[in-house]
Amino acid sequence: MKRFTILAAAGALALTAGAAYAQDDKTLAIVVKGLDNPFFEQINLGCQKWLEENADSEYKCLYTGPASSADEAGEVQIVDDLLVRGVAAIAISPSNAPAMANRVRAIAPDVPVMTIDADFLPDASDLRATYLGTDNYLMGVKMAEEAMKLKPEGGSVCLQLGNVGAANINSRAQGFRDTAGGAKDIERLDGQNGWTEIQGCPLYTNDQSDLANQQMADTFIANPDLDAFVLVGGWAQFAPQAYTQVTDQVMDKLKSNELIIIAGDTLPPQNQAFREGRSHAQVGQRPFEMGYKAPDVMIQLINGETVDDPLYTGLDVCNTEDPGFCADN
Known part of the structure; x- marks a missing residue:
């Protein structure tokens, strides 16, 4: 051998x-x-x-x-x-x-x-x-389950993805949509089970942490009534200082669960953000x-x-x- x-x-x-x-x-x-x-x-x-x-x-x-x-x-x-x-x-x-x-x-x-x-x-x-x-589809399912616990009646949501052609990330998004919407092969959440993807989303980060944080900041400003932001991958949290600055702007909403953040991965800086209340759930590979x-x-x-x-x-x-x-x- x-x-x-x-x-x-x-x-x-x-x-x-x-x-x-x-x-x-x-x-x-x-x-x-x-x-x-x-x-x-x-x-x-x-x-x-x-x-x-x-x-x-x-x-x-x-x-x-x-x-x-x-x-x-x-x-x-x-x-x-x-x-x-x-x-x-x-x-x-x-x-x-x-x-x-x-x-x-x-x-x-x-x-x-x-x-x-x-x-x-x-x-x-x-x-x-x-x-x-x-199992990336299952990872999306778990993200949806966490969101549904916190928002049982659904709400407005933005999914943040990676590269357009990344099969693993797209599979997670599919798992989230199918579970939140209660049906298979949902292309976009448009009111199923109360969940609606907002205009301009999903966002594509191209796996860039700086872009991911800028997208989050812009989304929060443009959509003050947003119910849920889902980092299908952990890109924004991989830049902890920038992520802290972005979430500082919505900490009151995060603490009250008016706005929830569900994120993928459980690397050390992400777990620190979770412990600080800057996300409500982490689903880690x-x-x-x-x-x-x-x-x-x-x-x-x-x-x-x-x-x-x-x-x-x-x-x-x-x-x-x-x-x-x-x-x-």
Whole structure:
């Protein structure tokens, strides 16, 4: 059985290292949407933990991605470069699922391909052996359930999403809409169960924290009667100082539940915001677990072993009734 080592890298150094390590068949590549996102750094830390526990391994695993999460084309190019040069296996978190799938299909690699954190669309599922990560539809369901507890009669809502082509984020939005609206395949909430998406929403952050906070601020000003703001991903909270400034403007409404904020992910700055009353619920993924498990899954695939599809990593839900995970992290 082959034995593998993880080398976690960052930024341009990671890409340079990828070019070198991919010259042989001993590279496990993990390609994320962007190295500027603290969520993906947790995947990196999971890889490092795997390395500590497999310190005598001789093979290499590369953690990399474009410098910016907004660089969809850059991520596709990195995957292209790695597959053309040659890797033992690759785990991809596609920022733009259709574009990434098209490129992988064109290359037709003869090595195992899996997705991590974000999946391809169903019509491209044949391109990867398995998906490791969150049940994103369920994550949206959980967000809706938290909103419905606080606003049982519904209300006006704005959903904040990431990239237009991000399948994982869009799946969360679908889970929220279907659960809040009480029906399947709702394209937009327009009064179902009392919930209505306001004009101008959903918002698309392109995974940029500064844009996410500006969008929140503008939405609060333009819609003083807004009932709920849902960060389908945690982008605004990844910039805690800016997020604090934005929520300072509506703290009275947040304290009275006149306005509620439901947010995705449970990274430390987000949990701090929750404890300060700057959100009412956090629905968290487990990115560390994704990074920790990915090398072993790739090894199984390389060895021709049967791997379940999908491989879900679970969720952590924090709310004011049960702070749970967010109370101590």
